[in-house]
Amino acid sequence: MKPGRLKQILLLTDGCSNHGEDPVVVAALARNQGITVNVIGVLDDRQSGKPQGLEEVESIAEAGGGVSQIVYQKSLSQTVQMVTRQAMTQTIQGVVNKELQEILGKKQTIEELPPEQRGEVVEVVDELGESCDLEVLVLVDTSASMHHKLPTVKEALFDLSLSLNARSGSNQFSVYAFPDPKKTITKMVGWTPELGEIHGIFSKLNSGGYTPTGPALKEALYAFAGKPLDERLRNEEDPYEETGF
Amino acid sequence: MKKQVFDLSPGSRVTGKWSGCTYTIIKKVGAGACGTVFLCRSHQGDTYALKLGEDSSRMMLEVNMLKKFSKVQGVKLGPSFVDVDDWVDVSGRTHPFYVMEYVEGTPVTEFLKGKTKDWIGILAIQLLADLENLHKAGFVFGDLKTDNLLVSGSKVRWIDVGGVTAIGRAIKEYTEFYDRGYWNMGSRKAEPTYDLFAVTMIMMEMGHPKRFEKGSHPQKALENKLASSPILKPYRRVIQQCWKGNIQNATQMKDHLSGVLMKRKSPPASSRQRRVHNKKSENVELAALTVASGVFFAVSIVSFFF
Structure with missing residues (x-):
């Protein structure tokens, strides 16, 4: 089985969207395009009680076919990599389930297989998770209430790249921030295989008092859509590399 | 990601959907990253650890590991694997579980x-x-x-x-x-x-x-x-x-x-010994100590019994 390429948007936010189109709708749109949307709600370490407006976090991820989690700042690093991995597994399992249904005809999923066969299938899923290529567009809410959390976010992103780069499959990351008064989202880091060198990121931010999560997600989709161009260019170089020896 | 903690009361029975094997829960012994571990008794009366979880894929990967380790002969690389199955509870929900050796310690x-x-x-x-x-x-x-x-x-x-x-x-x-x-x-x-x-x-x-x-x-x-x-x-x-x-x-x-x-x-060694301290003497020392501790161990076992 040739490992494919998985595409994800990872949204980091701490509140409810209050501007523009419904992010849940945009997430559903992304899913249709084969892009999974994961959402992490970041709480203050001292925050207690049930946070307001974070129900949206779950709805967006659900519509986007991804994983959501609400965490305190201090466990952000571990959560970011866990959510990303879980969503990868989920996507691969979805594909495998579809194949199973085609082969076996009925509504068969991995969970419903007898233990012996299930054991073999999960190994295949695990192997695909290790070897598939992955593209993650990180979309960071940099509205005022997020400001003091941004150093933690930066650390978590470095950590994410550390985790994923231990895999044998290749990775591409990019980081965008929102809101941006003119373009809705600002590109912080263009597509890169490593998020190690992101000093100075988030340093020059201007944020208004609004959170346009929906429009930002849509812009992120466009950013993904713009990608195939580069890929096509790279694919043209590939034959030479392969026949090079 | 959602952590589900199961609370099965002592005496509850968990029956495998595929094999029909039944295990009686004795008590809860711990909660891991992807499931809850219980001490249980099998149909034959042996006690084992039973892990009940939610994420069937993850549980299955663990089972694969345990099975792999049972195959490595001579050396024990983990708890021995016993059984893997699904349990359908009274409400009709299916929970994957597996059974392994219970390590007491x-x-x-x-x-x-x-x-x-x-x-x-x-x-x-x-x-x-x-x-x-x-x-x-x-x-x-x-x-x-x-x-x-x-x-x-x-x-x-x-x-x-x-x-x-x-x-x-x-x-x-x-x-x-x-x-x-x-x-x-x-x-x-x-x-x-x-x-x-x-x-x-x-x-x-x-x-x-x-x-x-x-x-x-x-x-x-x-x-x-x-x-x-x-x-x-x-x-x-x-x-x-x-x-x-x-x-x-x-x-x-x-x-x-x-x-x-x-x-x-090693005791505050005499200065002469220290001076000729080299790799070889270290090995001799090591061997001597091993022998000495072996003798001590044997003596203590003997004295324990008599």
Whole structure:
């Protein structure tokens, strides 16, 4: 089985969207395009009680076919990599389930297989998770209430790249921030295989008092859509590399 | 990601949907990352550990690991595998579960209470001996931490193989304190050295039971904590060598630690002996000590019975 390429948007936010189109709708749109949307709600370490407006976090991820989690700042690093991995597994399992249904005809999923066969299938899923290529567009809410959390976010992103780069499959990351008064989202880091060198990121931010999560997600989709161009260019170089020896 | 904790009362029965085997719950013994572990009794009357979970894929990967380890002959690399099945509860929901050997023992931190600091080295050596075998079999333990260890009959054993990863792959499960990536001390690739770092952190935890965080200078924080613990003093050099990457496998680290323990135990040697101290004499000393401790052990067993 040739490992494919998985595409994800990872949204980091701490509140409810209050501007523009419904992010849940945009997430559903992304899913249709084969892009999974994961959402992490970041709480203050001292925050207690049930946070307001974070129900949206779950709805967006659900519509986007991804994983959501609400965490305190201090466990952000571990959560970011866990959510990303879980969503990868989920996507691969979805594909495998579809194949199973085609082969076996009925509504068969991995969970419903007898233990012996299930054991073999999960190994295949695990192997695909290790070897598939992955593209993650990180979309960071940099509205005022997020400001003091941004150093933690930066650390978590470095950590994410550390985790994923231990895999044998290749990775591409990019980081965008929102809101941006003119373009809705600002590109912080263009597509890169490593998020190690992101000093100075988030340093020059201007944020208004609004959170346009929906429009930002849509812009992120466009950013993904713009990608195939580069890929096509790279694919043209590939034959030479392969026949090079 | 949603953690589901099951509360099955003693006497509850869990019956496998595929095989029909029934297990009677005796008590809950712990909750892991992806399930709850119970002590149970099988139909035949044997006691086992039963893990009941939610994420069927993850449970199945663990089962595959346990099965793989049962195949490695001679050396025991984890709890023995017994059974895997699904259980349909009264409400009709299906829960995957598996059954394995029940390892009875004491948590490491509890075991160490009131013991001399030599025991830190001894437990580390035992752990490294097991890791040596695991690495030879082509795997890395991954999520090595005190929570995953039990001391059973003065021998340390690991009880959760959920983080075991084939060498060369990416570590998927880890706990920050024991993870070299977190401390900026290396990658999250499954290499033998990944486990060795975790062993040093287990030792660090024995010196600083409250653990600690990395702060803005992770490596400096580690160095300071190492230097500030009197209990860890004898092991300081070995730990530092490991961090520097001068120790590449479990065997090397085990030998270094044995060296430390032997040296400390030797009596204030006469100056003549010291002068001719070389590798050979060290080995002789080592052998003599082994023999001596063997004799002592035998005598103590004999005196125990009579």
